[in-house]
Amino acid sequence: MFENIPKNRPFDAYQSFVLDCKLYWTRRMFPELRTRYEALAAAHPPEGPKDVAELMRDDTTAQMFGWFERHMQRMKYSGQHGLAVHYDQYRADIIRELDAELPDHLLTLDPEFQQPEYYTSIDIHQHPGGVWSDEIAGYVYERGAQSTSPMLKKSQSLFHRMTDQALTRAGREVKKVVDLGCGWGGSTQPYYEDHPDIHVTGVELSAPCLRVAAMRAAELQAQNVTYRQADAIKTGLPEGENDIVTSTMVLHEMPPSHIRALFKESYRLLAPGGLSIHLDFLMRDDPFGQWVHNGHSARNNEPFMVPLNEMNIAQAHRDAGFDDVEIVAFEEFNGALSPANTAWRFPWTMIIARKAA
Amino acid sequence: MGMNQHPTGLPLKAEQTFFDDASTDRLLAMVMTLAAELHVTRDRLATLEMLLERGQPVTRDALDQFTPDPAQKDALDTARQTFSDALMFCTLGVEASLGAPEEGVGKFDKS
Secondary structure: OOOOOOOOHHHHHHHHHHHHHHHHHHHHHHHHHHHHHHHHHHOOOOHHHHHHHHHHHOOOHHHHHHHHHHHHEEEEEEEEOOOOHHHHHHHHHHHHHHOOOOOOOOEOOOOOOOOOOOHHOOOOOHHHOOOOOOOOOHHHHHHHHHHHOOOOOHHHHHHHHHHHHHHHHHHOOOOOOEEEOOOOOOHHHHHHHHHHEEEEEEEEEEEHHHHHHHHHHEEEEEEEEEEEOOOOOEEOOOOOEEEEEEEEEEEHOOHHHHHHHHHHHHHHHHHEEEEEEEEOOOOOHHHHHHHHHHHHHHHOOOOOOOHHHHOHHHHHHHHOOOOOOEEOOOOOOOOOOOOOOOOOOOOEEEEEEEEEO | OOOOOOOOOOOOOOOOOOOOHHHEEEEHHHHHHHHHHHHHHHHHHHHHHHHHHHHHOOOOHHHHOOOHHHHHHHHHHHHHHHHHHHHHHHHHHOOOOOOOOOOOOOOOOOO
């Protein structure tokens, strides 16, 4: 699939260079920033992220840190050999591939679908036009996801880890799964590829992402996956049938009203005893970490990260019908949570709840 | 690249800046744009040399589609990382040599 998109050494060289600079930012600039913060905080201990912002306001390393976070991502997508710029040259070839016929069962698109306003108003990840407005946006997004978390060698390994967590914690035989906000299908694929007895339904707003997800499934001749264009807060799927309802990196892209609605939809979709498990980013009880996280939210065009981080997750789950919620750190690679790992990382967190049996 | 009209037609948002003077933000963007292009050019030159060393024809397609063998890949990766490390090291403000003490040099004067 997409074999007719030619290899291009200048593009690869540029993207590798940008990734190297991002890795330096991750491994060298971030620890240096923390060291400088700790020196300042020793004299003026901050109580929250606003205090840290004030403390670091004139720090040149902090200014550099912010600049590089924003602009490495801009260069990745929109620079002279950025993803969006590069693949635009092959637009016709990519669209021809995306228009290939798919097995009927794989994909249901809704030609009348109206995207929510919050989604069309912000270019998440600094992807120009978002991941929905352009026919090739799903393909570009999939290509870009290979270096979203620079400490991860393969983005796919994260999805496999999350799938393992969900299946282990389900505590029952799993037959049906719903993957909310499945994007280009990275989080859906481990279910259908590695677990042929499970049927997984991927739900997503973006038709261009769903086309890529369905094509990848078709390529693997998967019979146990269905992709559906719908809002994760109103999937239109039958209630009470699923053993697991999950999402990966979705909550922080939604305003609080929609996050609460997603928890309610998760509850509705689950069979009694079923597991709700969402992987996202929470950074609490660490003013420095919150300051960095809030900064990332602004710099990467993910403004709902902050309200998610401030939300009473347990109460939102109780309001949705769940009794308990467990918030657990997620180790995206071996050693990620070790104190020896001083590099920047996303504060990966699993939000887990179970519908009463 | 050079986009001044958003693909959806929506108005673009205000510039995000990080330094006290926005001109620093813009100049740094120019530096990094040039650095990236310099790396692409250095890589082009290195791969051209590798093609010549193999005795293969040097054409635009051969350069665009160049696939290094493991030893060549190591050499290209090392060159890239050495350059990006040197470039990014400049962001840390770390001195490479000892200057005079902040309190002055009077203590050295034994007269």
